[in-house]
Amino acid sequence: xxxxxxxxxxxxCKSGTSVKIECRSLDFQATTMFWxxxxxxxxLMLMATSxxxxxxTYEQGVEKDKFLINHASLxxxxxxxxxxxxxxxxxxxxxxxxxxxxxxxxxxxxxxxTVV
Amino acid sequence: xxxxKQSPQSLIVQKGGISIINCAYENTAxxxxxxxxxxxxxxxxxxxxxxxxxxxxxEGRFTISFNKSxxxxxxxxxxxxxxxxxxxxxxxxxxxxxNKLTFGTGTQLKVEx
Numbered sequence: 001x002x003x004x005x006x007x008x009x010x011x012x013c014k015s016g017t018s019v020k021i022e023c024r025s026l027d028f029q030a031t032t033m034f035w036x037x038x039x040x041x042x043x044l045m046l047m048a049t050s051x052x053x054x055x056x057t058y059e060q061g062v063e064k065d066k067f068l069i070n071h072a073s074l075x076x077x078x079x080x081x082x083x084x085x086x087x088x089x090x091x092x093x094x095x096x097x098x099x100x101x102x103x104x105x106x107x108x109x110x111x112x113x114t115v116v
Numbered sequence: 117x118x119x120x121k122q123s124p125q126s127l128i129v130q131k132g133g134i135s136i137i138n139c140a141y142e143n144t145a146x147x148x149x150x151x152x153x154x155x156x157x158x159x160x161x162x163x164x165x166x167x168x169x170x171x172x173x174x175e176g177r178f179t180i181s182f183n184k185s186x187x188x189x190x191x192x193x194x195x196x197x198x199x200x201x202x203x204x205x206x207x208x209x210x211x212x213x214x215n216k217l218t219f220g221t222g223t224q225l226k227v228e229x
Contacts, residue, residue, distance in 0.1 A: 043205065
């Protein structure tokens with residue numbers, strides 16, 4: 001089945017540094033990638049939608065300059081958390097629709113970011 | 117703005133019992149309602165989904181019941197097993213909504229022996 005590979009699964013970084021999270025579609029072309037943030041025992045909150053070859057669309061309240069999203073190819077989308085702070089610590093998950101919407105969405109395995 | 121409300125927040129069920137999780141939505145434009153299962157430290161995985169033109173869909177031990185007039189839908193897990201212990205999310209999306217999913221708040225299910 002369609003798989004999105006997300007890396008890294010866990011990362012610890014120092015405040016002020018930047019962290020890049022990658023999501024690769026392994027056996028299909030992901031023209032769209034959704035990026036979510038999830039706090040412990042909470043729901044998934046959509047941060048932004050990336051489309052291959054165009055600028056990402058951010059949800060209201062999400063800082064574009066802090067969460068840089070790049071979707072340079074049909075198989076790779078990246079999220080870079082810039083100048084990370086402890087409050088950016090969270091679980092980040094990517095997701096891509098598989099063909100049409102009725103086929104569902106495949107999710108990456110998530111990245112646990114801890115900023116110290 | 118929370119457009120999909122989910123209950124209960126947590127649920128404990130005995131092995132072999134029926135787990136029931138409920139969701140209610142506000143946006144009448146929603147026309148696709150999936151349920152996801154998430155284990156700790158993992159991304160969600162699609163369990164089952166329904167469109168509003170049917171009132172029920174069953175796949176194995178999992179059944180979705182849909183009440184369009186009440187704007188409610190529920191997940192029933194029959195013969196619940198300890199391996200079903202996970203967090204379950206309902207979700208909804210609209211045609212033309214850019215394939216965006218709006219998630220419910222999640223239900224932590226624990227199935228005890």
